[in-house]
Amino acid sequence: MKILLVCQYFYPERFRVNDICFELVKQGHEVTVLTGLPNYPDGVVKEEYKKVRYEEINGVKVFRSWLLGRGSSNKTLFLNYLSFAISASLKALSLKGNFDKIIVYQLSPVTMAIPAIVAKKKFKIPLIMYTHDLWPESIVSGGITSKGTIYKSVKRLSKKIYKQADEIWLSSQMFKYYFNDYLEIDKQMTHLPVYAEDLFGSIPQREKDGEINLLFAGNIGEMQSVETILLAANELKERNDIVFHIVGDGSSKKRCEELKKEYHLENVKFHGSHPLEEMPYYYSIADAFLITLKDNKSISYTLPNKVQSYMAAGKPILGAINGETAKVVNQAECGFIVEAENHYALAKTIEKFVDIKNKEYLYRNSKEFYSKNYSKENYFINLSKALNN
CATH class of the missing domain: 3.40.50.2000 (Glycogen Phosphorylase B;)
Known part of the structure:
Protein backbone atom coordinates (compact mmCIF):
# COMPACT_ATOMS: atom_id res chain seq x y z
CA MET A 1 0.00 0.00 0.00
CA LYS A 2 1.19 3.51 -0.81
CA ILE A 3 0.67 5.74 2.22
CA LEU A 4 1.02 9.49 2.57
CA LEU A 5 1.46 10.30 6.25
CA VAL A 6 1.16 13.89 7.47
CA CYS A 7 2.57 14.94 10.83
CA GLN A 8 4.20 18.19 11.87
CA TYR A 9 6.83 16.20 13.79
CA PHE A 10 9.18 13.51 12.49
CA TYR A 11 12.69 12.17 12.95
CA PRO A 12 15.03 13.38 14.45
CA GLU A 13 12.22 14.65 16.70
CA ARG A 14 11.30 11.85 19.10
CA PHE A 15 7.76 10.67 18.50
CA ARG A 16 6.34 7.18 18.06
CA VAL A 17 5.28 8.07 14.52
CA ASN A 18 8.93 7.49 13.49
CA ASP A 19 8.92 3.87 14.59
CA ILE A 20 5.49 3.24 13.03
CA CYS A 21 6.61 4.55 9.62
CA PHE A 22 9.87 2.59 9.66
CA GLU A 23 8.01 -0.60 10.58
CA LEU A 24 5.42 -0.10 7.81
CA VAL A 25 8.26 0.09 5.29
CA LYS A 26 9.70 -3.17 6.65
CA GLN A 27 6.29 -4.74 6.08
CA GLY A 28 6.40 -3.78 2.41
CA HIS A 29 4.39 -0.56 2.35
CA GLU A 30 5.57 2.55 0.53
CA VAL A 31 5.52 5.43 3.02
CA THR A 32 5.87 9.12 2.20
CA VAL A 33 5.90 11.61 5.07
CA LEU A 34 4.97 15.28 4.79
CA THR A 35 6.41 17.04 7.83
CA GLY A 36 8.14 20.20 9.02
CA LEU A 37 11.66 21.23 10.02
CA PRO A 38 12.85 19.66 13.29
CA ASN A 39 12.55 22.09 16.22
CA TYR A 40 10.88 20.13 19.04
CA PRO A 41 11.29 20.43 22.00
CA ASP A 42 13.80 23.32 22.20
CA GLY A 43 11.83 25.49 19.75
CA VAL A 44 14.76 26.27 17.43
CA VAL A 45 15.05 24.80 13.92
CA LYS A 46 18.18 22.66 13.79
CA GLU A 47 20.89 24.35 11.73
CA GLU A 48 21.60 21.29 9.60
CA TYR A 49 17.93 21.09 8.57
CA LYS A 50 17.28 24.71 7.61
CA LYS A 51 17.77 24.00 3.91
CA VAL A 52 16.70 20.34 3.83
CA ARG A 53 13.47 19.79 1.92
CA TYR A 54 13.75 16.10 1.01
CA GLU A 55 15.53 13.08 2.43
CA GLU A 56 15.06 9.34 2.73
CA ILE A 57 15.24 7.79 6.21
CA ASN A 58 15.11 4.01 6.67
CA GLY A 59 13.19 3.68 3.42
CA VAL A 60 10.70 6.45 4.25
CA LYS A 61 10.50 9.33 1.76
CA VAL A 62 10.42 12.54 3.81
CA PHE A 63 9.29 15.89 2.40
CA ARG A 64 9.92 18.81 4.75
CA SER A 65 8.03 22.09 4.55
CA TRP A 66 9.33 25.35 5.96
CA LEU A 67 8.11 26.53 9.36
CA LEU A 68 9.01 28.94 12.14
CA GLY A 69 10.48 27.39 15.27
CA ARG A 70 8.18 26.97 18.27
CA GLY A 71 10.18 29.45 20.32
CA SER A 72 9.33 29.91 23.97
CA SER A 73 6.14 31.99 23.92
CA ASN A 74 2.50 31.44 23.01
CA LYS A 75 2.90 33.90 20.14
CA THR A 76 5.79 32.02 18.52
CA LEU A 77 4.00 28.70 19.11
CA PHE A 78 0.94 30.03 17.27
CA LEU A 79 3.16 31.16 14.38
CA ASN A 80 4.80 27.74 14.36
CA TYR A 81 1.40 26.05 13.96
CA LEU A 82 0.25 28.54 11.33
CA SER A 83 3.45 28.42 9.27
CA PHE A 84 3.35 24.64 9.00
CA ALA A 85 -0.34 24.58 8.04
CA ILE A 86 0.28 27.07 5.19
CA SER A 87 3.69 25.84 4.01
CA ALA A 88 2.81 22.14 4.12
CA SER A 89 -0.47 22.79 2.27
CA LEU A 90 1.50 24.39 -0.57
CA LYS A 91 3.90 21.45 -0.48
CA ALA A 92 0.96 19.03 -0.68
CA LEU A 93 -0.18 20.67 -3.91
CA SER A 94 3.22 20.01 -5.49
CA LEU A 95 3.53 16.39 -4.35
CA LYS A 96 3.59 13.77 -7.06
CA GLY A 97 2.63 10.17 -6.51
CA ASN A 98 -0.05 7.53 -6.66
CA PHE A 99 -1.12 7.23 -3.03
CA ASP A 100 -3.79 4.86 -1.71
CA LYS A 101 -4.52 6.50 1.64
CA ILE A 102 -3.60 9.56 3.68
CA ILE A 103 -3.01 9.26 7.43
CA VAL A 104 -2.70 12.25 9.75
CA TYR A 105 -0.77 11.26 12.86
CA GLN A 106 -2.57 13.96 14.82
CA LEU A 107 -0.78 15.28 17.85
CA SER A 108 -1.05 18.96 18.73
CA PRO A 109 -2.01 21.05 16.85
CA VAL A 110 -5.04 19.73 15.00
CA THR A 111 -4.20 22.22 12.21
CA MET A 112 -1.46 19.82 11.06
CA ALA A 113 -4.35 18.02 9.31
CA ILE A 114 -5.03 20.95 6.96
CA PRO A 115 -2.27 19.93 4.49
CA ALA A 116 -3.73 16.40 4.50
CA ILE A 117 -7.15 17.79 3.60
CA VAL A 118 -5.53 19.61 0.67
CA ALA A 119 -3.86 16.35 -0.40
CA LYS A 120 -7.14 14.46 -0.05
CA LYS A 121 -8.85 16.82 -2.47
CA LYS A 122 -5.90 16.68 -4.88
CA PHE A 123 -5.47 12.89 -4.97
CA LYS A 124 -9.15 12.03 -4.27
CA ILE A 125 -8.29 9.28 -1.77
CA PRO A 126 -9.48 8.46 1.78
CA LEU A 127 -8.21 10.49 4.73
CA ILE A 128 -7.68 8.88 8.15
CA MET A 129 -7.21 10.99 11.29
CA TYR A 130 -5.19 9.08 13.90
CA THR A 131 -6.04 11.14 16.98
CA HIS A 132 -3.70 11.36 19.99
CA ASP A 133 -4.69 14.81 21.30
CA LEU A 134 -8.24 16.12 21.54
CA TRP A 135 -8.86 19.57 20.13
CA PRO A 136 -9.94 22.11 21.19
CA GLU A 137 -9.49 20.57 24.65
CA SER A 138 -5.69 20.51 24.37
CA ILE A 139 -5.41 24.32 24.34
CA VAL A 140 -6.89 24.49 27.85
CA SER A 141 -3.57 23.13 29.16
CA GLY A 142 -1.94 26.21 27.63
CA GLY A 143 -4.01 28.51 29.81
CA ILE A 144 -6.85 29.23 27.36
CA THR A 145 -10.22 29.33 29.11
CA SER A 146 -12.92 27.05 27.71
CA LYS A 147 -15.43 29.92 27.95
CA GLY A 148 -13.50 32.45 25.90
CA THR A 149 -13.64 33.52 22.26
CA ILE A 150 -10.36 31.82 21.32
CA TYR A 151 -11.57 28.45 22.58
CA LYS A 152 -14.89 28.75 20.74
CA SER A 153 -13.11 29.69 17.50
CA VAL A 154 -10.71 26.76 17.80
CA LYS A 155 -13.64 24.46 18.52
CA ARG A 156 -15.35 25.48 15.29
CA LEU A 157 -12.12 24.99 13.33
CA SER A 158 -11.41 21.61 14.97
CA LYS A 159 -14.91 20.39 14.20
CA LYS A 160 -14.52 21.32 10.51
CA ILE A 161 -11.15 19.56 10.32
CA TYR A 162 -12.33 16.33 11.97
CA LYS A 163 -15.38 16.23 9.69
CA GLN A 164 -13.07 16.08 6.66
CA ALA A 165 -11.79 12.66 7.77
CA ASP A 166 -13.26 9.53 6.20
CA GLU A 167 -12.31 7.56 9.29
CA ILE A 168 -10.93 8.37 12.75
CA TRP A 169 -8.51 6.14 14.62
CA LEU A 170 -8.59 6.55 18.39
CA SER A 171 -5.56 6.17 20.66
CA SER A 172 -8.02 6.09 23.59
CA GLN A 173 -11.32 4.27 23.45
CA MET A 174 -13.20 7.02 25.28
CA PHE A 175 -12.30 9.58 22.61
CA LYS A 176 -15.41 8.44 20.76
CA TYR A 177 -17.60 10.04 23.45
CA TYR A 178 -15.84 13.36 22.91
CA PHE A 179 -16.36 13.19 19.15
CA ASN A 180 -19.95 11.98 19.37
CA ASP A 181 -21.28 14.00 22.28
CA TYR A 182 -19.20 17.18 22.27
CA LEU A 183 -18.18 17.75 18.66
CA GLU A 184 -21.25 15.94 17.23
CA ILE A 185 -19.12 13.96 14.78
CA ASP A 186 -20.37 10.56 13.62
CA LYS A 187 -17.63 8.80 11.66
CA GLN A 188 -16.31 5.27 11.44
CA MET A 189 -13.96 4.98 14.41
CA THR A 190 -11.30 2.36 15.16
CA HIS A 191 -9.62 1.96 18.55
CA LEU A 192 -5.85 1.70 18.01
CA PRO A 193 -3.92 2.26 21.25
CA VAL A 194 -0.16 2.68 20.97
CA TYR A 195 2.58 0.44 22.33
CA ALA A 196 5.60 1.23 24.50
CA GLU A 197 9.12 1.54 23.17
Whole structure:
Protein backbone atom coordinates (compact mmCIF):
# COMPACT_ATOMS: atom_id res chain seq x y z
CA MET A 1 0.00 0.00 0.00
CA LYS A 2 1.19 3.51 -0.81
CA ILE A 3 0.67 5.74 2.22
CA LEU A 4 1.02 9.49 2.57
CA LEU A 5 1.46 10.30 6.25
CA VAL A 6 1.16 13.89 7.47
CA CYS A 7 2.57 14.94 10.83
CA GLN A 8 4.20 18.19 11.87
CA TYR A 9 6.83 16.20 13.79
CA PHE A 10 9.18 13.51 12.49
CA TYR A 11 12.69 12.17 12.95
CA PRO A 12 15.03 13.38 14.45
CA GLU A 13 12.22 14.65 16.70
CA ARG A 14 11.30 11.85 19.10
CA PHE A 15 7.76 10.67 18.50
CA ARG A 16 6.34 7.18 18.06
CA VAL A 17 5.28 8.07 14.52
CA ASN A 18 8.93 7.49 13.49
CA ASP A 19 8.92 3.87 14.59
CA ILE A 20 5.49 3.24 13.03
CA CYS A 21 6.61 4.55 9.62
CA PHE A 22 9.87 2.59 9.66
CA GLU A 23 8.01 -0.60 10.58
CA LEU A 24 5.42 -0.10 7.81
CA VAL A 25 8.26 0.09 5.29
CA LYS A 26 9.70 -3.17 6.65
CA GLN A 27 6.29 -4.74 6.08
CA GLY A 28 6.40 -3.78 2.41
CA HIS A 29 4.39 -0.56 2.35
CA GLU A 30 5.57 2.55 0.53
CA VAL A 31 5.52 5.43 3.02
CA THR A 32 5.87 9.12 2.20
CA VAL A 33 5.90 11.61 5.07
CA LEU A 34 4.97 15.28 4.79
CA THR A 35 6.41 17.04 7.83
CA GLY A 36 8.14 20.20 9.02
CA LEU A 37 11.66 21.23 10.02
CA PRO A 38 12.85 19.66 13.29
CA ASN A 39 12.55 22.09 16.22
CA TYR A 40 10.88 20.13 19.04
CA PRO A 41 11.29 20.43 22.00
CA ASP A 42 13.80 23.32 22.20
CA GLY A 43 11.83 25.49 19.75
CA VAL A 44 14.76 26.27 17.43
CA VAL A 45 15.05 24.80 13.92
CA LYS A 46 18.18 22.66 13.79
CA GLU A 47 20.89 24.35 11.73
CA GLU A 48 21.60 21.29 9.60
CA TYR A 49 17.93 21.09 8.57
CA LYS A 50 17.28 24.71 7.61
CA LYS A 51 17.77 24.00 3.91
CA VAL A 52 16.70 20.34 3.83
CA ARG A 53 13.47 19.79 1.92
CA TYR A 54 13.75 16.10 1.01
CA GLU A 55 15.53 13.08 2.43
CA GLU A 56 15.06 9.34 2.73
CA ILE A 57 15.24 7.79 6.21
CA ASN A 58 15.11 4.01 6.67
CA GLY A 59 13.19 3.68 3.42
CA VAL A 60 10.70 6.45 4.25
CA LYS A 61 10.50 9.33 1.76
CA VAL A 62 10.42 12.54 3.81
CA PHE A 63 9.29 15.89 2.40
CA ARG A 64 9.92 18.81 4.75
CA SER A 65 8.03 22.09 4.55
CA TRP A 66 9.33 25.35 5.96
CA LEU A 67 8.11 26.53 9.36
CA LEU A 68 9.01 28.94 12.14
CA GLY A 69 10.48 27.39 15.27
CA ARG A 70 8.18 26.97 18.27
CA GLY A 71 10.18 29.45 20.32
CA SER A 72 9.33 29.91 23.97
CA SER A 73 6.14 31.99 23.92
CA ASN A 74 2.50 31.44 23.01
CA LYS A 75 2.90 33.90 20.14
CA THR A 76 5.79 32.02 18.52
CA LEU A 77 4.00 28.70 19.11
CA PHE A 78 0.94 30.03 17.27
CA LEU A 79 3.16 31.16 14.38
CA ASN A 80 4.80 27.74 14.36
CA TYR A 81 1.40 26.05 13.96
CA LEU A 82 0.25 28.54 11.33
CA SER A 83 3.45 28.42 9.27
CA PHE A 84 3.35 24.64 9.00
CA ALA A 85 -0.34 24.58 8.04
CA ILE A 86 0.28 27.07 5.19
CA SER A 87 3.69 25.84 4.01
CA ALA A 88 2.81 22.14 4.12
CA SER A 89 -0.47 22.79 2.27
CA LEU A 90 1.50 24.39 -0.57
CA LYS A 91 3.90 21.45 -0.48
CA ALA A 92 0.96 19.03 -0.68
CA LEU A 93 -0.18 20.67 -3.91
CA SER A 94 3.22 20.01 -5.49
CA LEU A 95 3.53 16.39 -4.35
CA LYS A 96 3.59 13.77 -7.06
CA GLY A 97 2.63 10.17 -6.51
CA ASN A 98 -0.05 7.53 -6.66
CA PHE A 99 -1.12 7.23 -3.03
CA ASP A 100 -3.79 4.86 -1.71
CA LYS A 101 -4.52 6.50 1.64
CA ILE A 102 -3.60 9.56 3.68
CA ILE A 103 -3.01 9.26 7.43
CA VAL A 104 -2.70 12.25 9.75
CA TYR A 105 -0.77 11.26 12.86
CA GLN A 106 -2.57 13.96 14.82
CA LEU A 107 -0.78 15.28 17.85
CA SER A 108 -1.05 18.96 18.73
CA PRO A 109 -2.01 21.05 16.85
CA VAL A 110 -5.04 19.73 15.00
CA THR A 111 -4.20 22.22 12.21
CA MET A 112 -1.46 19.82 11.06
CA ALA A 113 -4.35 18.02 9.31
CA ILE A 114 -5.03 20.95 6.96
CA PRO A 115 -2.27 19.93 4.49
CA ALA A 116 -3.73 16.40 4.50
CA ILE A 117 -7.15 17.79 3.60
CA VAL A 118 -5.53 19.61 0.67
CA ALA A 119 -3.86 16.35 -0.40
CA LYS A 120 -7.14 14.46 -0.05
CA LYS A 121 -8.85 16.82 -2.47
CA LYS A 122 -5.90 16.68 -4.88
CA PHE A 123 -5.47 12.89 -4.97
CA LYS A 124 -9.15 12.03 -4.27
CA ILE A 125 -8.29 9.28 -1.77
CA PRO A 126 -9.48 8.46 1.78
CA LEU A 127 -8.21 10.49 4.73
CA ILE A 128 -7.68 8.88 8.15
CA MET A 129 -7.21 10.99 11.29
CA TYR A 130 -5.19 9.08 13.90
CA THR A 131 -6.04 11.14 16.98
CA HIS A 132 -3.70 11.36 19.99
CA ASP A 133 -4.69 14.81 21.30
CA LEU A 134 -8.24 16.12 21.54
CA TRP A 135 -8.86 19.57 20.13
CA PRO A 136 -9.94 22.11 21.19
CA GLU A 137 -9.49 20.57 24.65
CA SER A 138 -5.69 20.51 24.37
CA ILE A 139 -5.41 24.32 24.34
CA VAL A 140 -6.89 24.49 27.85
CA SER A 141 -3.57 23.13 29.16
CA GLY A 142 -1.94 26.21 27.63
CA GLY A 143 -4.01 28.51 29.81
CA ILE A 144 -6.85 29.23 27.36
CA THR A 145 -10.22 29.33 29.11
CA SER A 146 -12.92 27.05 27.71
CA LYS A 147 -15.43 29.92 27.95
CA GLY A 148 -13.50 32.45 25.90
CA THR A 149 -13.64 33.52 22.26
CA ILE A 150 -10.36 31.82 21.32
CA TYR A 151 -11.57 28.45 22.58
CA LYS A 152 -14.89 28.75 20.74
CA SER A 153 -13.11 29.69 17.50
CA VAL A 154 -10.71 26.76 17.80
CA LYS A 155 -13.64 24.46 18.52
CA ARG A 156 -15.35 25.48 15.29
CA LEU A 157 -12.12 24.99 13.33
CA SER A 158 -11.41 21.61 14.97
CA LYS A 159 -14.91 20.39 14.20
CA LYS A 160 -14.52 21.32 10.51
CA ILE A 161 -11.15 19.56 10.32
CA TYR A 162 -12.33 16.33 11.97
CA LYS A 163 -15.38 16.23 9.69
CA GLN A 164 -13.07 16.08 6.66
CA ALA A 165 -11.79 12.66 7.77
CA ASP A 166 -13.26 9.53 6.20
CA GLU A 167 -12.31 7.56 9.29
CA ILE A 168 -10.93 8.37 12.75
CA TRP A 169 -8.51 6.14 14.62
CA LEU A 170 -8.59 6.55 18.39
CA SER A 171 -5.56 6.17 20.66
CA SER A 172 -8.02 6.09 23.59
CA GLN A 173 -11.32 4.27 23.45
CA MET A 174 -13.20 7.02 25.28
CA PHE A 175 -12.30 9.58 22.61
CA LYS A 176 -15.41 8.44 20.76
CA TYR A 177 -17.60 10.04 23.45
CA TYR A 178 -15.84 13.36 22.91
CA PHE A 179 -16.36 13.19 19.15
CA ASN A 180 -19.95 11.98 19.37
CA ASP A 181 -21.28 14.00 22.28
CA TYR A 182 -19.20 17.18 22.27
CA LEU A 183 -18.18 17.75 18.66
CA GLU A 184 -21.25 15.94 17.23
CA ILE A 185 -19.12 13.96 14.78
CA ASP A 186 -20.37 10.56 13.62
CA LYS A 187 -17.63 8.80 11.66
CA GLN A 188 -16.31 5.27 11.44
CA MET A 189 -13.96 4.98 14.41
CA THR A 190 -11.30 2.36 15.16
CA HIS A 191 -9.62 1.96 18.55
CA LEU A 192 -5.85 1.70 18.01
CA PRO A 193 -3.92 2.26 21.25
CA VAL A 194 -0.16 2.68 20.97
CA TYR A 195 2.58 0.44 22.33
CA ALA A 196 5.60 1.23 24.50
CA GLU A 197 9.12 1.54 23.17
CA ASP A 198 11.11 -1.72 23.30
CA LEU A 199 13.50 -0.43 25.95
CA PHE A 200 10.71 -0.38 28.55
CA GLY A 201 10.12 -4.12 28.18
CA SER A 202 13.35 -5.12 29.92
CA ILE A 203 13.54 -2.96 33.02
CA PRO A 204 15.78 -4.51 35.71
CA GLN A 205 14.21 -5.10 39.11
CA ARG A 206 15.59 -3.01 41.96
CA GLU A 207 17.08 -4.67 45.02
CA LYS A 208 14.83 -4.17 48.04
CA ASP A 209 16.28 -1.81 50.63
CA GLY A 210 13.29 -1.13 52.87
CA GLU A 211 12.18 2.00 51.00
CA ILE A 212 9.18 2.20 48.67
CA ASN A 213 10.05 4.38 45.68
CA LEU A 214 7.20 5.92 43.69
CA LEU A 215 7.92 7.46 40.29
CA PHE A 216 6.12 10.00 38.12
CA ALA A 217 7.66 10.42 34.66
CA GLY A 218 6.61 12.79 31.92
CA ASN A 219 5.30 16.27 31.27
CA ILE A 220 4.69 18.40 34.38
CA GLY A 221 1.97 20.64 32.96
CA GLU A 222 -1.28 22.08 34.18
CA MET A 223 -3.35 19.13 32.96
CA GLN A 224 -1.05 16.55 34.60
CA SER A 225 -1.91 17.86 38.10
CA VAL A 226 1.44 16.77 39.57
CA GLU A 227 0.61 19.08 42.48
CA THR A 228 -1.70 16.30 43.67
CA ILE A 229 1.36 14.09 44.15
CA LEU A 230 3.16 16.79 46.14
CA LEU A 231 0.14 17.26 48.41
CA ALA A 232 -0.12 13.50 48.92
CA ALA A 233 3.58 13.45 49.79
CA ASN A 234 2.88 16.11 52.41
CA GLU A 235 0.29 13.80 54.00
CA LEU A 236 2.91 11.05 54.15
CA LYS A 237 6.05 12.98 55.08
CA GLU A 238 6.20 11.38 58.53
CA ARG A 239 6.73 7.99 56.89
CA ASN A 240 10.44 7.48 56.28
CA ASP A 241 9.87 4.44 54.05
CA ILE A 242 8.14 6.26 51.13
CA VAL A 243 10.05 8.36 48.58
CA PHE A 244 8.52 10.25 45.64
CA HIS A 245 10.55 10.72 42.44
CA ILE A 246 9.51 13.26 39.79
CA VAL A 247 11.22 12.91 36.38
CA GLY A 248 10.35 15.47 33.70
CA ASP A 249 9.76 19.13 33.03
CA GLY A 250 6.91 21.44 32.12
CA SER A 251 4.98 24.60 32.85
CA SER A 252 3.96 23.52 36.36
CA LYS A 253 7.33 22.27 37.54
CA LYS A 254 8.22 25.55 39.25
CA ARG A 255 4.93 25.48 41.19
CA CYS A 256 5.64 21.89 42.27
CA GLU A 257 9.14 22.82 43.42
CA GLU A 258 7.62 25.68 45.41
CA LEU A 259 5.24 23.22 47.09
CA LYS A 260 8.17 21.02 48.06
CA LYS A 261 9.90 24.01 49.64
CA GLU A 262 6.72 25.32 51.28
CA TYR A 263 5.89 21.99 52.95
CA HIS A 264 9.53 20.96 53.61
CA LEU A 265 9.09 17.72 51.69
CA GLU A 266 12.29 15.77 52.16
CA ASN A 267 10.49 12.73 50.72
CA VAL A 268 10.24 14.28 47.22
CA LYS A 269 13.10 14.27 44.70
CA PHE A 270 13.08 16.12 41.36
CA HIS A 271 15.36 14.56 38.73
CA GLY A 272 14.76 16.92 35.79
CA SER A 273 14.16 15.92 32.19
CA HIS A 274 16.13 13.11 30.55
CA PRO A 275 16.32 11.58 27.06
CA LEU A 276 14.40 8.40 26.35
CA GLU A 277 17.52 6.23 26.49
CA GLU A 278 18.09 7.16 30.14
CA MET A 279 14.55 6.45 31.30
CA PRO A 280 15.05 2.70 31.99
CA TYR A 281 17.37 3.65 34.86
CA TYR A 282 14.66 5.76 36.51
CA TYR A 283 12.01 3.14 35.78
CA SER A 284 14.19 0.56 37.55
CA ILE A 285 14.11 2.70 40.71
CA ALA A 286 10.33 2.47 40.96
CA ASP A 287 8.40 0.04 43.12
CA ALA A 288 5.28 1.57 41.59
CA PHE A 289 4.43 4.33 39.13
CA LEU A 290 2.29 7.40 39.73
CA ILE A 291 -0.16 8.97 37.31
CA THR A 292 -2.39 12.02 37.75
CA LEU A 293 -4.60 14.28 35.63
CA LYS A 294 -6.84 17.22 36.40
CA ASP A 295 -10.50 16.66 37.20
CA ASN A 296 -11.70 17.48 33.69
CA LYS A 297 -14.22 15.32 31.86
CA SER A 298 -12.80 15.76 28.37
CA ILE A 299 -9.18 15.35 29.46
CA SER A 300 -10.13 12.18 31.33
CA TYR A 301 -10.95 10.58 27.98
CA THR A 302 -7.20 10.52 27.27
CA LEU A 303 -5.02 7.47 27.92
CA PRO A 304 -1.54 8.97 28.47
CA ASN A 305 1.17 7.02 26.63
CA LYS A 306 3.02 6.58 29.91
CA VAL A 307 0.38 4.01 30.92
CA GLN A 308 1.68 1.63 28.25
CA SER A 309 5.32 2.18 29.21
CA TYR A 310 4.48 1.72 32.91
CA MET A 311 2.78 -1.60 32.13
CA ALA A 312 5.52 -2.74 29.76
CA ALA A 313 7.96 -2.26 32.65
CA GLY A 314 5.82 -4.62 34.73
CA LYS A 315 5.20 -2.32 37.68
CA PRO A 316 2.00 -1.40 39.60
CA ILE A 317 0.26 1.90 38.90
CA LEU A 318 -1.11 4.22 41.59
CA GLY A 319 -3.08 7.23 40.50
CA ALA A 320 -5.52 10.06 41.07
CA ILE A 321 -7.19 10.11 37.69
CA ASN A 322 -10.62 9.64 36.12
CA GLY A 323 -11.89 8.20 32.86
CA GLU A 324 -10.00 5.93 30.49
CA THR A 325 -6.89 5.43 32.64
CA ALA A 326 -8.92 4.47 35.71
CA LYS A 327 -10.88 2.03 33.59
CA VAL A 328 -7.75 0.41 32.14
CA VAL A 329 -5.87 0.07 35.46
CA ASN A 330 -8.93 -1.35 37.20
CA GLN A 331 -9.53 -3.79 34.35
CA ALA A 332 -5.89 -4.90 34.47
CA GLU A 333 -6.00 -5.20 38.28
CA CYS A 334 -2.46 -3.85 38.36
CA GLY A 335 -2.84 -0.96 40.80
CA PHE A 336 -5.15 1.35 42.68
CA ILE A 337 -6.89 4.46 41.38
CA VAL A 338 -8.77 7.24 43.20
CA GLU A 339 -10.63 10.25 41.83
CA ALA A 340 -8.63 13.03 40.17
CA GLU A 341 -7.08 15.78 42.35
CA ASN A 342 -7.97 14.00 45.62
CA HIS A 343 -4.59 14.02 47.34
CA TYR A 344 -6.02 12.69 50.61
CA ALA A 345 -7.36 9.60 48.87
CA LEU A 346 -4.11 9.20 46.92
CA ALA A 347 -2.10 9.26 50.15
CA LYS A 348 -4.38 6.60 51.67
CA THR A 349 -4.04 4.47 48.53
CA ILE A 350 -0.25 4.74 48.62
CA GLU A 351 -0.27 3.57 52.23
CA LYS A 352 -2.54 0.71 51.25
CA PHE A 353 -0.07 -0.34 48.55
CA VAL A 354 2.96 -0.03 50.84
CA ASP A 355 1.37 -2.13 53.55
CA ILE A 356 0.31 -5.02 51.29
CA LYS A 357 2.36 -8.07 52.22
CA ASN A 358 2.29 -9.80 48.84
CA LYS A 359 2.41 -7.36 45.93
CA GLU A 360 3.65 -9.76 43.27
CA TYR A 361 0.24 -10.18 41.64
CA LEU A 362 0.19 -6.45 40.80
CA TYR A 363 3.52 -6.68 38.97
CA ARG A 364 2.43 -9.83 37.12
CA ASN A 365 -0.96 -8.41 36.12
CA SER A 366 0.62 -5.22 34.78
CA LYS A 367 3.00 -7.08 32.46
CA GLU A 368 0.38 -9.59 31.31
CA PHE A 369 -2.22 -6.93 30.51
CA TYR A 370 0.34 -5.04 28.44
CA SER A 371 1.29 -8.17 26.49
CA LYS A 372 -2.33 -8.99 25.71
CA ASN A 373 -3.55 -5.48 24.86
CA TYR A 374 -0.70 -3.12 24.01
CA SER A 375 2.24 -5.12 22.69
CA LYS A 376 4.04 -3.94 19.57
CA GLU A 377 3.19 -7.21 17.79
CA ASN A 378 -0.54 -6.78 18.45
CA TYR A 379 -0.38 -3.15 17.46
CA PHE A 380 0.91 -3.82 13.96
CA ILE A 381 -1.57 -6.66 13.45
CA ASN A 382 -4.38 -4.26 14.32
CA LEU A 383 -2.84 -1.47 12.24
CA SER A 384 -2.76 -3.74 9.19
CA LYS A 385 -6.41 -4.64 9.73
CA ALA A 386 -7.33 -0.96 10.01
CA LEU A 387 -5.39 -0.07 6.87
CA ASN A 388 -7.05 -2.85 4.86
CA ASN A 389 -10.53 -2.12 6.20
